[in-house]
Amino acid sequence: MKEYSFFPGCSSEHNASAANLETSVQSMCRMLDIKLNEIDDWNCCSASIGYAGGGVIPRLALSARNFALSKQQQGDRDLVATCAACWLSMRETSERLAHEPEVKEKVNIALKEGGLSYEGGIKTRHLVEVLIEDIGWDTLKGKVTKPLTGLKVAGYVGCQTNRPFGVAGDSFENPQYLDRMIELTGATAIPYAKKVACCGGALMFSEQEKSCQLTREIIQCAVDGGADCIVTPCPVCQLNLEVYQGKINQLFGTSFKIPVLYYSQLMVLSWGGSWNDAALHQQVVQPDVLKRFV
Amino acid sequence: MTYDLTFAKEVYENSEEGHWIKMCMQCGVCAGSCPMGFLGAWTHSPRQLFQMVRAGLRDEVLSSTDMWMCTSCYNCIVRCPRNLPITHIIHGLARYASVQGKADPKQSTHHFAKDIFWENIVATGRVGEAALTMKLYFKDGIGEGIKQGLEMKDSALGMLKAKRLKPLPFRGKIKGYPGFKAMLKKAFELENQKEGKA
Numbered sequence: 001m002k003e004y005s006f007f008p009g010c011s012s013e014h015n016a017s018a019a020n021l022e023t024s025v026q027s028m029c030r031m032l033d034i035k036l037n038e039i040d041d042w043n044c045c046s047a048s049i050g051y052a053g054g055g056v057i058p059r060l061a062l063s064a065r066n067f068a069l070s071k072q073q074q075g076d077r078d079l080v081a082t083c084a085a086c087w088l089s090m091r092e093t094s095e096r097l098a099h100e101p102e103v104k105e106k107v108n109i110a111l112k113e114g115g116l117s118y119e120g121g122i123k124t125r126h127l128v129e130v131l132i133e134d135i136g137w138d139t140l141k142g143k144v145t146k147p148l149t150g151l152k153v154a155g156y157v158g159c160q161t162n163r164p165f166g167v168a169g170d171s172f173e174n175p176q177y178l179d180r181m182i183e184l185t186g187a188t189a190i191p192y193a194k195k196v197a198c199c200g201g202a203l204m205f206s207e208q209e210k211s212c213q214l215t216r217e218i219i220q221c222a223v224d225g226g227a228d229c230i231v232t233p234c235p236v237c238q239l240n241l242e243v244y245q246g247k248i249n250q251l252f253g254t255s256f257k258i259p260v261l262y263y264s265q266l267m268v269l270s271w272g273g274s275w276n277d278a279a280l281h282q283q284v285v286q287p288d289v290l291k292r293f294v
Numbered sequence: 295m296t297y298d299l300t301f302a303k304e305v306y307e308n309s310e311e312g313h314w315i316k317m318c319m320q321c322g323v324c325a326g327s328c329p330m331g332f333l334g335a336w337t338h339s340p341r342q343l344f345q346m347v348r349a350g351l352r353d354e355v356l357s358s359t360d361m362w363m364c365t366s367c368y369n370c371i372v373r374c375p376r377n378l379p380i381t382h383i384i385h386g387l388a389r390y391a392s393v394q395g396k397a398d399p400k401q402s403t404h405h406f407a408k409d410i411f412w413e414n415i416v417a418t419g420r421v422g423e424a425a426l427t428m429k430l431y432f433k434d435g436i437g438e439g440i441k442q443g444l445e446m447k448d449s450a451l452g453m454l455k456a457k458r459l460k461p462l463p464f465r466g467k468i469k470g471y472p473g474f475k476a477m478l479k480k481a482f483e484l485e486n487q488k489e490g491k492a
Contacts, residue, residue, distance in 0.1 A: 010415075010420045010421035010423070011421070011423070013420070013465075014460075015457055015458065015459065015460035016421075016423055016458065016459075016460075017423055017453065017458050017459065018458070019456075019457060019458045020456070020458065040469075041468050041469045041470050042420075042468075043415075043419040043420060043468055043474055044415040044419065044420045044421050046415070047411070047421070048366035049366070049403070049406070049407040049411055050407075050411070050412065050415070051310070051385040051386070051388065051389050051407075052385075052388060052389055052392060052403075052404060052407035052408040052411075052412065053407060053408040053409075053411065053412020053413070053416075054412060055310070055389055055393070055482075055485045055489065056310050056485060056488070057481045057482075057484050057485045057488075058478050058481035058482055058485055061477055061478065061481045062415075065474065065477060106481075106484045107481070109480060109484060110477045110478070110480040110481035110484065111477055112480075113473070113476035113477050113479065113480040114470065114473030114474060114476050114477040115473055116473070116477075159365075159366070159367040159368055159369070160366070160367075160368065163367065163368035163369065163371065163372045164368045164371045164372055164379075164381075172372040172373075197329065198329040198365050198367035198369070200329075200365055201365045201366050201367065202365075202366070202406075202407075202411075203363075203365045203403060205406050205411075205430055206402040206403040206405070206406040206407070207335070207363070207402060207403060210330065210333050210335055210363075211365075213333055214329055214333070214365075243449045243452065243453065244449065246448050246449055247445075247446070247449070281456075282456040282457055282458060283456060284449065284452035284453060284455075284456055284458075
């Protein structure tokens with residue numbers, strides 16, 4: 001069994017917007033004999049818009065508190081995130097603490113007020129890195145018992161799992177890992193020009209029409225390419241692409257009704273997991289196209 | 295005409311990652327890589343904002359809404375031929391404009407990010423999505439809130455049905471909240487010293 005320290009992030013809480021990511025990730029990890037040990041009493045990472053209210057030190061202190069708790073509870077175990085924004089915030093904090101002594105000193109002065117300290121040493125990773133580097137492509141592929149043959153999937157990587165840090169040594173402009181994950185389940189990854197385009201991120205809340213314009217193009221590209229569904233690793237992308245389809249249809253006169261899933265849901269299904277193991281009962285746009293594989 | 299670098303120096307010293315602006319060679323790759331640029335969301339690209347900083351246009355830069363259009367997609371960072379952390383420089387300018395009282399408090403992303411999102415996370419230690427959404431919808435009053443809620447009701451019902459939204463009760467505080475709050479209080483003291491408004 002492989003064990004990791006785990007930061008689920010706010011959207012993966014029970015009854016939160018990415019509960020389907022969390023459920024399917026837990027099923028996937030069970031099937032791979034991976035144990036994700038949740039940090040007790042973690043706090044929000046500040047996400048992508050924490051800079052406005054949090055500046056530098058308060059914003060970075062948020063992830064630093066999680067690092068300190070992880071170290072206290074689980075020693076040097078790698079810290080794994082499933083959310084793109086959480087992973088990015090943790091990576092950024094980790095690098096700044098390592099390279100900017102003044103920032104590290106101030107963050108520690110703040111941490112001390114809460115009875116904590118962090119001197120570094122924990123590696124922060126995205127779960128897809130764990131799958132690729134620690135589990136390996138062959139094992140992932142070897143798990144498939146119900147190949148998703150004939151399913152056409154648009155692999156939508158989005159931004160923050162890809163930039164600025166990147167995964168698996170892939171390029172920023174045309175990363176391959178998500179298409180490889182789709183293909184290993186037996187499905188077909190369609191060529192997809194909007195693979196790394198932006199969905200608007202958190203600006204879906206404050207600039208809804210502009211974000212819907214971006215999202216519309218991403219969905220349109222998948223539909224034009226003949227995709228049966230869109231697959232992404234990111235909870236913000238998933239939410240923006242799936243839940244706002246009604247709003248997009250209303251704004252632009254489109255009639256989109258395409259399921260938007262996580263890579264973990266495809267894997268669990270292709271490995272013989274049930275509909276509920278894959279959290280396919282937790283979709284807003286119903287993924288009926290997958291029913292033939294249960 | 296003489297160069298007046300007063301504002302540029304102010305930004306280099308006080309705005310997060312602002313000192314990198316000196317390295318900008320004005321190529322415009324950031325402008326062409328910004329997803330919001332194609333939608334005409336901003337008047338000045340990062341490249342132009344950086345040159346405006348160097349030209350000393352303090353009011354024009356700090357009261358601009360351009361920085362608040364950043365979706366944090368990081369395209370500009372990975373494409374910048376000089377490897378400047380452009381996304382972070384833009385976030386820094388946005389924050390600096392806010393701290394200096396130059397950013398319109400009603401600008402939608404400024405208001406959402408600072409007064410709704412940040413307040414939401416510091417209230418309990420984690421994002422409470424239901425409280426966040428409610429506060430966002432009702433920011434312009436009850437009538438507007440009900441209208442917004444109705445517009446998004448199908449999505450909200452879908453989320454409820456999928457067990458991905460729980461309206462009540464709002465989430466409680468994390469266990470170590472007193473320590474969390476003390477940490478942030480100290481962090482803001484240090485931040486305010488740096489930002490020059492202690």
